[in-house]
Amino acid sequence: MGKIHVIDRDGDKHELDIDNGLSLMEPLRDLDGAGIEGLCGGMCSCATCHVFVAPQWFAKLEERQDDELELLEGTETFEDGTSRLSCQIVMRDDLDGIEVTLAPEE
Numbered sequence: 461m462g463k464i465h466v467i468d469r470d471g472d473k474h475e476l477d478i479d480n481g482l483s484l485m486e487p488l489r490d491l492d493g494a495g496i497e498g499l500c501g502g503m504c505s506c507a508t509c510h511v512f513v514a515p516q517w518f519a520k521l522e523e524r525q526d527d528e529l530e531l532l533e534g535t536e537t538f539e540d541g542t543s544r545l546s547c548q549i550v551m552r553d554d555l556d557g558i559e560v561t562l563a564p565e566e
């Protein structure tokens with residue numbers, strides 16, 4: 461079990477619990493009234509789970525795969541040093557406390 465610190469699209473802060481092995485997309489989708497859509501269910505094909513990961517946490521993540529990067533580059537708000545699809549980030553011990561900001565809806 462770990463924590464995700466989230467800033468939603470209104471600038472409000474949330475702290476969410478997440479089990480190791482789950483993708484960040486899942487609790488972010490369940491965020492009451494303020495969450496992401498996660499339309500494709502985590503299949504890396506919709507980009508509605510786009511988040512900006514705080515740089516110190518971004519550096520701990522595995523590299524983006526080509527299909528993830530391609531989808532992200534197609535969004536209007538892509539930022540090379542922070543953008544990730546939250547469905548492609550799997551929770552593990554050393555990500556406990558990770559900080560993400562939800563990308564604007566497109």
Ligand code: FES
Binds near residue numbers: 497501507
């Ligand atoms: S949920 Fe669709 S790309 Fe992540």
